[in-house]
Amino acid sequence: MTTAAFDGTLTRDWMHRFADSVYATEAELTALDQRVGDGDFGNNLTAGVRAAQRLLDAHGEGSGPSATLGFMATAFLDEIGGTSGPLFGLLFQALSRAASGDGLTAAGLAEGAEQGLAAIRRVGDASPGDKTLVDALTPAAAALRASEGTPPGRALARAADAAWQGVHDTAGLSARMGRASYLGERVTGIPDPGAVGVALFFASAAGPVNALAPYLPDAG
Amino acid sequence: MARYFENSADDLVPDALTGFARAHADLVEFDASDGYVTARHTAPARRVGLLSGGGSGHEPMHAGYVGAGMLDAACPGRVFASPHNRQIYRASLAAARPGGVLHIVKNYTGDRINFGIAAERLADQGITCSRVLVDDDLASDSEEIAAGRRGTGGTVLVEKILGGAADAGLGIEELTELGTAMVGRCRTLAAASAAHHAPGTGEPAFSLPVGELEYGVGIHGERADRTRPQGDVRALVEDMTGALLAELRPGADEPVVALVNGLGSVTLLELYGIFGEMGRVLDARRVRLARHLVGDYVTALDMRGFSLTLLVADPAVLAFYDAPVHTAALRW
Numbered sequence: 001m002t003t004a005a006f007d008g009t010l011t012r013d014w015m016h017r018f019a020d021s022v023y024a025t026e027a028e029l030t031a032l033d034q035r036v037g038d039g040d041f042g043n044n045l046t047a048g049v050r051a052a053q054r055l056l057d058a059h060g061e062g063s064g065p066s067a068t069l070g071f072m073a074t075a076f077l078d079e080i081g082g083t084s085g086p087l088f089g090l091l092f093q094a095l096s097r098a099a100s101g102d103g104l105t106a107a108g109l110a111e112g113a114e115q116g117l118a119a120i121r122r123v124g125d126a127s128p129g130d131k132t133l134v135d136a137l138t139p140a141a142a143a144l145r146a147s148e149g150t151p152p153g154r155a156l157a158r159a160a161d162a163a164w165q166g167v168h169d170t171a172g173l174s175a176r177m178g179r180a181s182y183l184g185e186r187v188t189g190i191p192d193p194g195a196v197g198v199a200l201f202f203a204s205a206a207g208p209v210n211a212l213a214p215y216l217p218d219a220g
Numbered sequence: 221m222a223r224y225f226e227n228s229a230d231d232l233v234p235d236a237l238t239g240f241a242r243a244h245a246d247l248v249e250f251d252a253s254d255g256y257v258t259a260r261h262t263a264p265a266r267r268v269g270l271l272s273g274g275g276s277g278h279e280p281m282h283a284g285y286v287g288a289g290m291l292d293a294a295c296p297g298r299v300f301a302s303p304h305n306r307q308i309y310r311a312s313l314a315a316a317r318p319g320g321v322l323h324i325v326k327n328y329t330g331d332r333i334n335f336g337i338a339a340e341r342l343a344d345q346g347i348t349c350s351r352v353l354v355d356d357d358l359a360s361d362s363e364e365i366a367a368g369r370r371g372t373g374g375t376v377l378v379e380k381i382l383g384g385a386a387d388a389g390l391g392i393e394e395l396t397e398l399g400t401a402m403v404g405r406c407r408t409l410a411a412a413s414a415a416h417h418a419p420g421t422g423e424p425a426f427s428l429p430v431g432e433l434e435y436g437v438g439i440h441g442e443r444a445d446r447t448r449p450q451g452d453v454r455a456l457v458e459d460m461t462g463a464l465l466a467e468l469r470p471g472a473d474e475p476v477v478a479l480v481n482g483l484g485s486v487t488l489l490e491l492y493g494i495f496g497e498m499g500r501v502l503d504a505r506r507v508r509l510a511r512h513l514v515g516d517y518v519t520a521l522d523m524r525g526f527s528l529t530l531l532v533a534d535p536a537v538l539a540f541y542d543a544p545v546h547t548a549a550l551r552w
Contacts, residue, residue, distance in 0.1 A: 077305060081304065083330070083334070083337075086337050087337070089337075090337060090340050093341065093344055094344075097344060119340045122336065123336035123337055123339075123340060124333060124336075
């Protein structure tokens with residue numbers, strides 16, 4: 001992809017590919033979350049992308065990148081129970097805000113990811129190393145910032161690599177936040193499902209992810 | 221087992237809100253689709269909207285405190301469950317005034333996160349939003365509890381005082397500072413001789429031998445970390461009041477506001493007796509009891525228990541407390 005900024009169509013195609021990735025990996029996400037959380041993450045993410053696709057199908061045609069990401073934000077913030085789904089909504093809200101100027105450039109993606117990360121950290125009181133989605137979003141935002149000036153497709157590919165590395169790193173951590181924090185050492189070795197969701201999002205810019213297994217450490 | 225008078229456990233909250241809105245149609249409006257209650261009348265001098273909310277099962281909190289002189293809006297969740305961020309966000313939009321909207325949040329992880337998400341949405345829309353976190357429960361004051369002290373009975377006093385202050389025209393930063401300072405000078409302690417019963421099943425949340433009580437309960441049916449013999453109420457109230465005073469250490473000239481609060485199924489007969497004992501302890505310790513409330517203000521379904529709250533005030537705070545209020549559950 002050599003364009004300097006994603007337009008509405010490219011952004012929308014990315015969101016639909018993200019939805020395809022979520023549908024394809026829902027069972028794996030659920031299995032992961034059953035080991036470290038309360039098992040509803042795959043379900044919540046699926047409900048989010050389904051609600052988002054409904055909004056995009058109804059209103060998305062002709063929308064620019066900011067409005068498209070705004071539909072994602074509304075769907076995830078308004079329609080999903082629990083907390084991790086709405087936290088993704090905050091990432092989309094910040095990306096939508098950042099895309100409202102020059103469209104979705106690498107710099108805009110970096111700005112949106114950084115602001116989204118800051119909002120999620122404020123709300124969830126989570127720091128890097130707590131075995132949450134922050135561990136994937138932090139390196140992804142840094143990769144986007146380091147890719148300023150490159151085409152957004154290339155920046156997103158680097159963000160995806162960084163996020164998957166973050167996912168690997170969460171496997172080595174024990175949890176401080178959320179349900180997993182009660183499980184202590186028993187969750188060590190298992191990557192955080194929220195972090196996987198972040199990696200799925202960035203990776204889907206290039207193409208849908210059909211299975212998680214190739215990307216995850218062998219949890220045994 | 222003690223069955224509720226309900227159509228179903230899921231209907232309990234929406235049915236109650238529908239009835240509440242009809243019973244107090246002169247004071248509040250209920251938006252059933254977005255799940256929040258707003259005040260019909262508030263002071264024109266008020267620049268900042270006040271919003272609270274949290275799980276249901278604590279009636280009359282919070283909808284009972286919506287109205288002139290207190291909350292502009294409240295968003296109730298399901299029983300003992302945080303409201304969704306969407307409810308909080310929409311209620312905030314309805315409650316916000318030119319000076320913004322202040323969230324009064326009890327310290328529970330779910331409430332903190334959902335109010336936090338709503339606050340981020342408001343910021344994105346350019347609406348000023350701030351928070352007063354209420355964490356007054358002395359029993360959960362422990363290094364080992366990472367989530368911190370729970371928010372309980374003191375919430376009512378903080379909401380009333382902030383309502384008076386908002387009507388006096390204070391800005392959002394002043395209100396946040398005042399509310400946070402009030403919380404720092406307010407502690408609550410609760411004891412129960414029987415658990416609440418769960419809607420739907422009617423089963424008790426825990427069982428306790430006759431003659432024993434849970435010392436330091438919260439408002440969600442969780443057990444305390446201590447069980448002790450019930451003994452007579454005089455010794456119990458003396459211990460509880462003493463623990464609150466040891467923590468708050470009010471000065472001889474500082475006026476204190478007391479709340480003797482029923483948790484759902486303690487009789488007024490008992491609550492007044494408890495207040496009498498508390499007053500006796502305060503007198504003996506030369507604490508200046510300036511104002512008091514006795515009754516069911518923050519309940520835990522039908523828990524057989526009560527809480528004692530003390531708030532150390534000053535003349536300005538007392539004036540805010542004394543300012544007129546007209547809500548379903550509090551009026552003067």
